[in-house]
Amino acid sequence: MKVIVFSDVQGNLPAFEAAIELILGWGPDLVIMAGDLINRGPSSLACxxxxxxxxxxxxWLPVRGNHEVWVQRCGREPPRNGLEAEMRRFADWTYQQIQPRLDALQGWPDHLxxxxxxxQSWVHVTHGTMLSNREGITADLPDETLRGTLPPDLALFVTAHTHRPLARVLDGLPILNVGSVGSPFDGDPRGSLAQLSFSRGAWQWEIRRFAYDRTQAERDxxxxxxxxxxxxxxxxxxxxxxxxxxxxxxxxxxxxPAVLDGALALEPAVDTFLATLA
Structure with a gap:
C-alpha cells in the first residue's frame, strides 16, 4: 500500500502544482491533504x-486545518472594530476569493x-493533535506535554501545522510531521510531503522535498x-x-501588544518590524 500525506499548501498554486506532479508520478493508492490548503497565500480559490x-x-481526501476553520469563521463573524478588521484583512480577502466555492469545503473531517x-497497521492523520488543529508537534515539545494528546493503539500518527518536517517517537509510537507544500518554516524553501508505504508488516516513510517555480509564486x-x-x-x-x-x-x-493597546499604529509597526529583519 502506498499513501501520500501533504499539508499546508497555503494558497500557493505553483507549489501545489509541483506537488501534484510528484504525487501522480508516484501512483499512490491513497492521498490525504491534512489541512490548510487555503489562506496565507494568493491563490486559495485556484488551489x-x-x-x-x-x-x-x-x-483524494481532505482533513480540515485551522485556516479552513478561521477563514469560514471570518465569513460568518464581522470584525469587532477597525483594528481587528485591518489585522485580519488578509483572511477576509481570502474569504472573498473562495466564497463562490464554499461548497467544496463542506464536510471536511478533523481526523482520518x-x-x-x-x-495492527492503523494510521491516524490530523492537522494538529487530538486537542486542536492549532496544536503543533515540534522537536522540542516535551514528551510529558504530548502524552494524552494522541490516540492509543496506532502504528503511526501523522500531523502537520508547524510547517516543519519531523519524525519522532513517543512511548514507542512513531510521529510524522509532513511539513508544508507551500510555505516551509525550516529554512528550506522547497515544498515537502510524506510518502508512506506498507511492506513486511510495517509502515515505512520518506519526506520528499521538491522545488517549484518560486519566481511565479512571488509574482502571484x-x-x-x-x-x-x-x-x-x-x-x-x-x-x-x-x-x-x-x-x-x-x-x-x-x-x-503595543498595537493592541493603541500605543502603535498597525502599519508603521509592521514597517518597523520588517525593517528589523533586514
Missing part, C-alpha cells in the same frame, strides 16, 4: 478548485484513520492582490514565505 477536481477524479493489510503574491489588498499583516506572511521561516511569533512578542 481549492484544483483539489476538488482531484478529489472527484482520484478520490486508515489501515493496511493488518489490524503581488499580481493577484494579496499584498496590496491583504493589509499590513499580509506583508509579514509574504516575508515568512520568502525566508522560509516563522516570523509571526516575533511580531506577536515584540510589536502586537
Amino acid at each position: 481549492l478548485e484544483r483539489f476538488d477536481t482531484l478529489r472527484g477524479a482520484h478520490g 484513520c486508515f489501515h493496511a493489510a493488518t489490524e 503574491f503581488w499580481d493577484l492582490g494579496f499584498i496590496d489588498q491583504g493589509g499590513p499583516i499580509a506583508r509579514i506572511l509574504f516575508e515568512e514565505w520568502r525566508q522560509a521561516r516563522l516570523l509571526m511569533p516575533l511580531w506577536r512578542r515584540d510589536f502586537e
Whole structure:
C-alpha cells in the first residue's frame, strides 16, 4: 500500500502544482491533504478548485486545518472594530476569493484513520493533535506535554501545522510531521510531503522535498492582490514565505501588544518590524 500525506499548501498554486506532479508520478493508492490548503497565500480559490477536481477524479481526501476553520469563521463573524478588521484583512480577502466555492469545503473531517493489510497497521492523520488543529508537534515539545494528546493503539500518527518536517517517537509510537507544500518554516524553501508505504508488516516513510517555480509564486503574491489588498499583516506572511521561516511569533512578542493597546499604529509597526529583519 502506498499513501501520500501533504499539508499546508497555503494558497500557493505553483507549489501545489509541483506537488501534484510528484504525487501522480508516484501512483499512490491513497492521498490525504491534512489541512490548510487555503489562506496565507494568493491563490486559495485556484488551489481549492484544483483539489476538488482531484478529489472527484482520484478520490483524494481532505482533513480540515485551522485556516479552513478561521477563514469560514471570518465569513460568518464581522470584525469587532477597525483594528481587528485591518489585522485580519488578509483572511477576509481570502474569504472573498473562495466564497463562490464554499461548497467544496463542506464536510471536511478533523481526523482520518486508515489501515493496511493488518489490524495492527492503523494510521491516524490530523492537522494538529487530538486537542486542536492549532496544536503543533515540534522537536522540542516535551514528551510529558504530548502524552494524552494522541490516540492509543496506532502504528503511526501523522500531523502537520508547524510547517516543519519531523519524525519522532513517543512511548514507542512513531510521529510524522509532513511539513508544508507551500510555505516551509525550516529554512528550506522547497515544498515537502510524506510518502508512506506498507511492506513486511510495517509502515515505512520518506519526506520528499521538491522545488517549484518560486519566481511565479512571488509574482502571484503581488499580481493577484494579496499584498496590496491583504493589509499590513499580509506583508509579514509574504516575508515568512520568502525566508522560509516563522516570523509571526516575533511580531506577536515584540510589536502586537503595543498595537493592541493603541500605543502603535498597525502599519508603521509592521514597517518597523520588517525593517528589523533586514
